[in-house]
Amino acid sequence: MSVLVENLTVRYGDLVAVDNVSFEAPTGSVTVILGPNGAGKTSTIEVCEGFRTGQGHVRVLGLDPAKQHRELTNRMGVMLQGGGVYPSARVKDVIRHFCALHGKGANATELIHLVGLGARSKSTWRRLSGGEQQRLSLALALAAKPEIIFLDEPTSGVDIDGRDVIRDIILGLSQEGTTVLLASHDMAEAEKVATHAVFFREGKILASGDMKSLASARKRLRFTSTPGLVTAELAVAVKSPITVISEGLYEVASEPTPQLMTRISQWLADNQHPLLGVDMGTENLEETYRRFTRSPQ
Amino acid sequence: MKRIAIQLRAELMLLARNGEQLLLTFVIPILLLSFFGSVEVLPSGDVEPIQFLVPGVIAVAIMSSAMVSLGIATGFERSYLVLKRLGATPLTRGQLVVSKILSVFCVQIVQVAALLALGLFLGWEPAGNQWPLAIAAVLGGTSAFAGIGLVLAGRLRAEINLAAQNGLYLLLLLLGGMVIPRDSLPSAASTAAQVLPSTALADLLRTTLNGDSGALLVPGTVLCAWAILAPAIAAKRFRWS
Numbered sequence: 001m002s003v004l005v006e007n008l009t010v011r012y013g014d015l016v017a018v019d020n021v022s023f024e025a026p027t028g029s030v031t032v033i034l035g036p037n038g039a040g041k042t043s044t045i046e047v048c049e050g051f052r053t054g055q056g057h058v059r060v061l062g063l064d065p066a067k068q069h070r071e072l073t074n075r076m077g078v079m080l081q082g083g084g085v086y087p088s089a090r091v092k093d094v095i096r097h098f099c100a101l102h103g104k105g106a107n108a109t110e111l112i113h114l115v116g117l118g119a120r121s122k123s124t125w126r127r128l129s130g131g132e133q134q135r136l137s138l139a140l141a142l143a144a145k146p147e148i149i150f151l152d153e154p155t156s157g158v159d160i161d162g163r164d165v166i167r168d169i170i171l172g173l174s175q176e177g178t179t180v181l182l183a184s185h186d187m188a189e190a191e192k193v194a195t196h197a198v199f200f201r202e203g204k205i206l207a208s209g210d211m212k213s214l215a216s217a218r219k220r221l222r223f224t225s226t227p228g229l230v231t232a233e234l235a236v237a238v239k240s241p242i243t244v245i246s247e248g249l250y251e252v253a254s255e256p257t258p259q260l261m262t263r264i265s266q267w268l269a270d271n272q273h274p275l276l277g278v279d280m281g282t283e284n285l286e287e288t289y290r291r292f293t294r295s296p297q
Numbered sequence: 298m299k300r301i302a303i304q305l306r307a308e309l310m311l312l313a314r315n316g317e318q319l320l321l322t323f324v325i326p327i328l329l330l331s332f333f334g335s336v337e338v339l340p341s342g343d344v345e346p347i348q349f350l351v352p353g354v355i356a357v358a359i360m361s362s363a364m365v366s367l368g369i370a371t372g373f374e375r376s377y378l379v380l381k382r383l384g385a386t387p388l389t390r391g392q393l394v395v396s397k398i399l400s401v402f403c404v405q406i407v408q409v410a411a412l413l414a415l416g417l418f419l420g421w422e423p424a425g426n427q428w429p430l431a432i433a434a435v436l437g438g439t440s441a442f443a444g445i446g447l448v449l450a451g452r453l454r455a456e457i458n459l460a461a462q463n464g465l466y467l468l469l470l471l472l473g474g475m476v477i478p479r480d481s482l483p484s485a486a487s488t489a490a491q492v493l494p495s496t497a498l499a500d501l502l503r504t505t506l507n508g509d510s511g512a513l514l515v516p517g518t519v520l521c522a523w524a525i526l527a528p529a530i531a532a533k534r535f536r537w538s
Contacts, residue, residue, distance in 0.1 A: 049385065051538050073387045084382035086374065088314040093307075100303045101386040124314075140382065 002027045002148050002179035003048060008056035010043045010203075017043045018054060019203040025196060029210075030170060030180040032190040034289050035200030041183045042081065044200070045150055048181065049078055061147055074102070077141030077149040081156070081183075084137060087126035091117055091136055094125070098143035106143045115139045116165045130157030138166060148179040155189045167193055187286035199289065214288065221256040224248050224277035225268055237267040248276070256280040300388050304396035309403060315370075322366050322404065326358035326412055333476065334419040351416035352502035353475040358408050359438045360469060360495055363401045365462045368446025371397065372458035375450065375538075384537025390451075391532040398443040398528060405439050424508035431505035434517075437524040438498035444527025445494070451535035469495035491515065494523040 003025035010018035018040040025031040033041045046052040050065035050072055058065055063072050085094055096108040112121050115135040120128060128136060134154060141149050151170070155163050170180055170193045184190045190197075198208040207214065222245065229250065231242040240254035254260055261278070268275050312319060333354075334347045374380050383393065417423075449461050471477060472486060473495025479487045490496045497516035504511040 046538075051381065051384065070387065070389065073385055076385065078382065078385035080378055080382060083378035086311055086377060086379050089311060090314075093310060097303065097307045098386065101300060101383075101388055103299070103387070144386070 002061055003181060004059040006057040008047060008054050008058055010047060010054035017203055021205045023198045023205060023208045025179055025181055027179050028174055028177045029195045030174045030182060030193050031196040031198060032194040033183040033198045039200035040203040041200050042152060045152060045183055049150055075147045077144040077146035079137045079141040079151045079154055081152040085125040089125050091123055092121040095139050098140045102144045104145040106145050111139045111142055131159050131162040134158050135162055135165060146178060149173060151182045153184055155186045163189060187289055191285040219255045219282055221252045221260060222279040223250055223264060223275060225275055226273045229273060234267055238263045301392050301396050304388060304393060305399050308396055308400035312400060318366060322362045323408060325361060326354050327415060330354045330412060330415055347419050347421045348507055351421045352506045353499055355409055355412050356475045356499040356502055358412060359405060359435060360442050362404055362408060363439045363442035364446035365466050367397060367401055367443050368450045368462040369459055371447060371450035372455040376455035381538035390535040394447055394528055394532040397447060398440055401439050401443050405435060409435055423506055427505040431502060434498060434501040434505060437520045441494040441520060441523035441527050444531050447531035448527060451531055469493055473499055475499045492519055494520055
């Protein structure tokens with residue numbers, strides 16, 4: 001297990017930013033940390049990076065990130081949410097600098113080309129676009145040849161081509177056995193690379209696990225019928241809660257089975273409502289995120 | 298040592314790319330020396346103004362570039378998250394502090410040489426003949442002021458750091474006998490000012506460069522203490538983020 005977080009609490013004065021959370025990130029996994037702004041994602045990641053301390057038990061690559069920070073820096077890469085480079089620094093200079101500091105033989109020229117900045121190697125940080133700055137940040141994190149890499153919003157402000165580059169790099173790292181911990185708001189991108197997910201809200205973890213187990217809990221059935229159905233009666237008939245998604249669109253929070261379909265069809269027929277459409281499947285990550293972050297805790 | 302050399306190279310490269318900051322570092326002391334060396338407005342007593350000014354302005358230049366310029370630049374590095382990113386590399390706090398101080402030493406070599414040359418041009422007559430001690434004082438002063446600048450920059454937010462560096466600079470400048478003779482201050486303030494690094498540096502430079510009569514032991518001990526303690530505290534207390 002590359003990351004082990006047990007009963008972590010982080011306080012800023014009276015504010016409890018992270019409230020007794022626990023999760024794990026297996027070696028070689030891509031664990032995506034999701035949640036609204038202020039949910040505690042960055043604080044948790046900063047504790048794992050060793051930049052912040054909290055109460056609880058945290059181990060990264062078997063090391064205490066606060067007490068063994070220097071040892072950890074030899075084995076981890078960090079991509080910050082923004083900034084981190086002096087505005088007048090040139091791309092090739094800053095990548096060379098970080099490769100030299102880590103001293104693990106990462107080749108600066110290869111890294112520049114890996115993140116697609118070959119044509120911009122003489123540009124200064126301030127002259128790069130937002131997406132190019134993100135790719136440079138990723139290159140700096142890779143200079144460590146890391147066993148674990150922390151990525152905070154890696155695709156924020158990045159165009160489609162840049163996203164492809166970053167996604168390929170993340171998937172490549174995972175295949176080589178590097179553990180990736182990724183905080184993101186970009187659900188579509190996260191879904192493409194994640195093997196595990198952790199959902200944060202108001203400093204607590206609402207759900208966590210591998211994508212398959214989370215997906216099995218994300219099965220649902222939606223159907224379209226007359227607007228304004230008496231959902232309370234329908235819920236009793238189908239023995240599952242019913243949610244109105246939008247006008248005439250309903251969701252049954254239950255695994256779609258022939259028996260469930262039969263009960264719904266029967267109730268609609270008995271009450272003389274049409275069945276206009278049916279959608280059975282699995283929530284995408286964004287739908288799951290919305291369900292977790294909007295539902296009462 | 299290797300990481301210090303790597304970081305020093307990066308610091309010097311950044312300095313070279315920040316031309317405006319470097320220009321300010323060089324131009325202000327040169328203007329000070331040129332102006333006050335030509336116009337008799339300072340209460341330098343029986344001493345020729347240029348004799349009083351050369352060691353004082355060198356001390357001001359050291360304080361400006363080692364404390365204020367370095368401190369403010371480092372504060373901005375914090376707000377740009379440059380320090381946080383460096384904190385994720387194997388570079389230690391101590392190595393960062395040492396490389397920053399060494400980068401200021403490199404600037405000082407050129408700066409002090411330029412000021413001495415300008416002083417000679419304006420009629421300054423060196424008399425101390427204690428160049429090794431003068432060089433030691435320059436090195437000690439740089440270490441002390443860089444340490445003080447980094448203590449502030451290593452703990453404070455960029456905006457507060459900016460105000461603190463400038464406020465402290467003004468205080469040390471006025472009390473340190475760099476451009477205003479300490480005899481002009483109230484006696485209590487003059488006595489208390491002896492423990493300031495600015496006073497110690499100015500006194501040492503006047504004794505070693507001008508041959509002024511003055512004890513070397515007290516200012517030497519004071520500057521030595523600041524030169525060791527300030528960087529040590531900076532390295533210990535420095536925050537990456």
